[in-house]
Amino acid sequence: MFLAWQEIKKNKLRFTLITGVLMLVSYLVFFLSGLATGLADLNREAVDKWEASAIILTDESDKSLPQSFMSIDQLEDIDAKETAVIGQLNAIASQGDNKQNIALFGINQKEFLMPNVTEGRAFEEAYEVIADGSLKEEGFELGDELTLSSSDQRLTIVGFTDNARFNAAPVLYTNLSSFHQVKFGEAAEQNNDQINGIVVRDDSISNLTENDELESIEIETFIENLPGYTEQKLTLNFMIYFLFGISSIIVAIFLYVLTVQKISMFGVMKAQGISSSYLSRSVVAQTMILAFIGTVIGFVLTLISGAFLPAAVPVSFDLALMIIYGLILIAVATAGAVFSVLTIVRIDPLKAIGG
Amino acid sequence: MAVLELHQVKKSFGSGHKKVDALKETDFIADRGELIAIIGPSGSGKSTFLTIVGGLLSPSSGDVVINGKNLTDLNEKQRSQLRLKEIGFVLQASNLVPFLSVANQMKLLDKVKKGNMSEMDRNQLYEELGIADLLNKYPSDLSGGQRQRVAIAKALYSNPSIILADEPTASLDSDRAYEVMELLKNVTKQKKTTTIVVTHDIRLVDYCDKIYNMTDGVLTETEEHTNRSLVAEESR
Numbered sequence: 086m087f088l089a090w091q092e093i094k095k096n097k098l099r100f101t102l103i104t105g106v107l108m109l110v111s112y113l114v115f116f117l118s119g120l121a122t123g124l125a126d127l128n129r130e131a132v133d134k135w136e137a138s139a140i141i142l143t144d145e146s147d148k149s150l151p152q153s154f155m156s157i158d159q160l161e162d163i164d165a166k167e168t169a170v171i172g173q174l175n176a177i178a179s180q181g182d183n184k185q186n187i188a189l190f191g192i193n194q195k196e197f198l199m200p201n202v203t204e205g206r207a208f209e210e211a212y213e214v215i216a217d218g219s220l221k222e223e224g225f226e227l228g229d230e231l232t233l234s235s236s237d238q239r240l241t242i243v244g245f246t247d248n249a250r251f252n253a254a255p256v257l258y259t260n261l262s263s264f265h266q267v268k269f270g271e272a273a274e275q276n277n278d279q280i281n282g283i284v285v286r287d288d289s290i291s292n293l294t295e296n297d298e299l300e301s302i303e304i305e306t307f308i309e310n311l312p313g314y315t316e317q318k319l320t321l322n323f324m325i326y327f328l329f330g331i332s333s334i335i336v337a338i339f340l341y342v343l344t345v346q347k348i349s350m351f352g353v354m355k356a357q358g359i360s361s362s363y364l365s366r367s368v369v370a371q372t373m374i375l376a377f378i379g380t381v382i383g384f385v386l387t388l389i390s391g392a393f394l395p396a397a398v399p400v401s402f403d404l405a406l407m408i409i410y411g412l413i414l415i416a417v418a419t420a421g422a423v424f425s426v427l428t429i430v431r432i433d434p435l436k437a438i439g440g
Numbered sequence: 441m442a443v444l445e446l447h448q449v450k451k452s453f454g455s456g457h458k459k460v461d462a463l464k465e466t467d468f469i470a471d472r473g474e475l476i477a478i479i480g481p482s483g484s485g486k487s488t489f490l491t492i493v494g495g496l497l498s499p500s501s502g503d504v505v506i507n508g509k510n511l512t513d514l515n516e517k518q519r520s521q522l523r524l525k526e527i528g529f530v531l532q533a534s535n536l537v538p539f540l541s542v543a544n545q546m547k548l549l550d551k552v553k554k555g556n557m558s559e560m561d562r563n564q565l566y567e568e569l570g571i572a573d574l575l576n577k578y579p580s581d582l583s584g585g586q587r588q589r590v591a592i593a594k595a596l597y598s599n600p601s602i603i604l605a606d607e608p609t610a611s612l613d614s615d616r617a618y619e620v621m622e623l624l625k626n627v628t629k630q631k632k633t634t635t636i637v638v639t640h641d642i643r644l645v646d647y648c649d650k651i652y653n654m655t656d657g658v659l660t661e662t663e664e665h666t667n668r669s670l671v672a673e674e675s676r
């Protein structure tokens with residue numbers, strides 16, 4: 086550590102450049118992780134809010150909530166601690182020229198899918214809805230009457246909730262009868278037992294139903310099957326994994342060049358009896374110091390930048406994940422010092438002496 | 441008791457018709473407090489001799505004994521430890537660590553040698569070598585002579601029994617070269633070390649107690665200082 090730190094102190098410019106590169110890589114990694122988390126939240130936050138263990142959909146729906154059609158009577162086929170029925174409809178809500186993609190959730194007010202109310206009140210009458218708070222940023226307010234693209238019925242916003250987006254669309258919560266009216270119009274009477282799924286809370290998700298037409302799906306699996314969710318997540322994660330590799334290669338190249346420049350010095354030190362392991366530990370310590378400084382600066386810069394981003398940018402920083410990524414960055418950067426260590430071990434002190 | 445003994449030490453490189461005897465069978469003994477010069481032209485085997493004595497190169501045959509320890513009985517790690525404790529190197533271009541101040545050059549040795557020199561001894565060493573006022577300077581701030589003085593201080597840092605100096609004055613002008621040799625002579629006598637100077641600079645032989653000539657891998661001791669002119673001629 087002594088040798089490592091002394092060299093950094095003496096050659097500030099050189100090591101600032103390496104730290105700068107690591108800082109930029111970590112900045113990018115943290116930002117991409119924030120973007121990945123933000124985009125994932127856009128898709129899943131309404132589902133996370135359920136705090137459920139599974140969802141029951143029809144077997145033929147291929148794990149898609151809007152493609153699952155079942156009768157509310159099928160609740161009897163479910164053996165679970167807590168259940169909540171859900172009807173879902175994707176639509177465009179508009180008020181004047183203000184149009185938004187939304188997901189309408191039809192729920193029973195007394196079941197656990199009922200969201201918390203952050204502003205206004207819960208729905209009580211027909212065609213009243215609780216809307217996701219993100220709609221406020223789009224200009225919607227309490228008392229606004231919304232027209233849905235697929236229905237003649239008008240819905241009134243009586244309350245707002247938070248963190249309620251499903252597959253990137255803000256959710257409107259209403260009671261089941263209003264949902265049926267919106268979805269089926271004049272045929273609502275005949276379809277008033279129709280729902281899309283049954284959400285379940287239980288310790289175990291196996292043997293929730295013996296009905297062959299129904300499928301019990303773990304919530305995480307359900308989320309991963311949301312359209313585009315996995316593809317989006319994989320793309321961003323791949324970028325992050327590539328950046329880990331790139332940072333390791335960058336550090337390996339920088340350190341290798343620095344080590345090659347110091348071969349003669351290391352040779353003399355080895356001739357004097359200073360062991361390869363001491364010199365190798367010094368290079369590894371130096372890498373860890375640089376990677377740590379670069380990563381911490383990148384981390385702080387990311388948080389500062391995040392504070393100034395417009396709300397429309399779907400960035401959400403998961404501190405625990407960022408710390409894990411930071412530690413991985415330091416670890417892969419340190420792994421990049423392996424080539425330098427091998428070079429040091431192979432240095433023949435004889436050559437330094439000129440033998 | 442002899443500090444350094446070489447018995448029938450030989451070093452060959454290559455094999456078959458390409459075999460080269462860099463050092464032919466050599467016997468050599470050095471005692472405490474002796475300053476010895478090994479003189480010879482380039483390629484004569486001087487450096488091979490020095491690297492074998494320093495435990496950096498294993499002889500093809502024969503024994504190298506330092507303070508009773510036979511180097512051929514030691515593994516690489518043990519030889520490295522022996523170099524650290526028993527041998528101080530002074531090299532041609534001083535080869536100080538460029539990013540360490542003079543004080544930190546010594547501190548590094550403290551760290552790897554686990555701090556076996558007291559502060560008082562350290563300060564005394566700095567005074568003796570005239571580097572006490574250079575402690576905060578970096579190698580790039582020092583003159584060639586000053587760098588060699590620091591290199592000698594490093595070599596002496598753990599009170600080694602042997603100092604091996606490879607062309608220690610090669611990069612210095614005459615005045616600085618004599619200054620360095622004077623210093624090596626003084627520390628050899630005061631600290632009772634055995635100092636072996638390998639050089640092709642015949643100006644330095646006046647400072648030495650013994651002079652050996654190396655020619656084509658054959659090491660021969662010359663007569664005492666009466667034969668200096670012959671040494672000079674041979675080394676040319």
